[in-house]
Amino acid sequence: MRDAVIVEALRTPVGTRDGKLSGIHPVDLSAHLLEALTQRTGIDPAVVDDVIWGCASGDIARTAVLAAGWPESVPGVTVDQQAVHFAAAGLVAGRYDVVVAGGVESASRVADPSGQDLYGERYGHRYPGPPPHRGIAAELVAQQWGFSRTQLDEFSLGSHEKAAAARDGGRFGCQLAPVVLPDGTLMDADEGIREGGTLDTLGALRTVFRAEDxxxxxxxxxxSPAGxxxxxxxxxxxxxxxxxxxxxxxxxxxAVAAGADPVTMLTAPIPATEKTLARSGLNLGQIGAFEVDEAFAPVPLAWLKDIGADESLLNPNxxxxxxxxPLxxxxxxxxxxxxxxxxxxxIRYGLATMSEGGGQANATILELL
Structure with a gap:
């Protein structure tokens, strides 16, 4: 029986909007990673059957393949999410023997489409009111699950503390492909990690989508900052x-996908997790690590409350x-x-889940080899 395995997994450091990576075109950033894959593995790119690339703001996969200097015979297709799922399905089905899956985003170069009217008249009949917006959805999730501002800020401080500890402990080293910036300096760490925050400093920030009163x-x-x-x-x-x-x-x-209410839109990681566990034949206690998208703090907190996972296993880095x-x-x-x-x-089994547009989410269970 055919399977789908990951032989290398790399990422660039993540830059903030208008930060260190803002001067690098997303095609060039993508090409940098494709080159890094061949350097790390020694694979001839001519054996790659396809490059499936995620980008929320344009078709970029084929251009990245050519920019990397790979053979013109290597195609590339751009998707919004689920690139790894599509690649795995193609491998199991026999469509591919070798494939690259990933994605890129440059928030510095594109406007946030959230809240724009992308839905049409018939959608509006079914879901009347303003167009769905991620920020308002986060407020609705916090309200529905009863999370206070303090709880959200505490979770956020923990995310920064864990990320700083992972960075300082060298835990990101093997997954990072450092980037040479236009000024010749090397970016080898994520730009957005902040240390020394307190509940008082976070509490002084104004709310963005709904007034505090x-x-x-x-x-x-x-x-999460756009990156x-x-x-x-x-x-x-x-x-x-x-x-x-x-x-x-x-x-x-x-690997599964699931849908939920598109207005609160950020809750689908919960049914996606339930669906992938049911389909896998594994139970929650067999999963040794969870990566749950932190689009906003209420998302992983609601997931944690409903799924009942061990909090110490959630987003450990x-x-x-x-x-x-970077979407x-x-x-x-x-x-x-x-x-x-x-x-x-x-860790033998790990689970990752993240929300997608329209009240969807994907969930993936990996097994260590």
Missing amino acids: DGGVITAGNG DGAAAMLMTTGERAVELGLTPIARVHT GGAIALGH GAAGARLLATLAHHMRDQD
């Missing part, structure tokens, strides 16, 4: 990995609140961080 709790401090960055995985089958002399990190054990949230690369970044953490800590 109207119950607003979401601020720039307990939401610039890319992540990529070289994937193949177990049999082909042996033929190519590659050592897999993990196998894609189970920090999350998007500290690292940043098209977010899913691959989660899985890259998870795969390396599983290898470092000898």
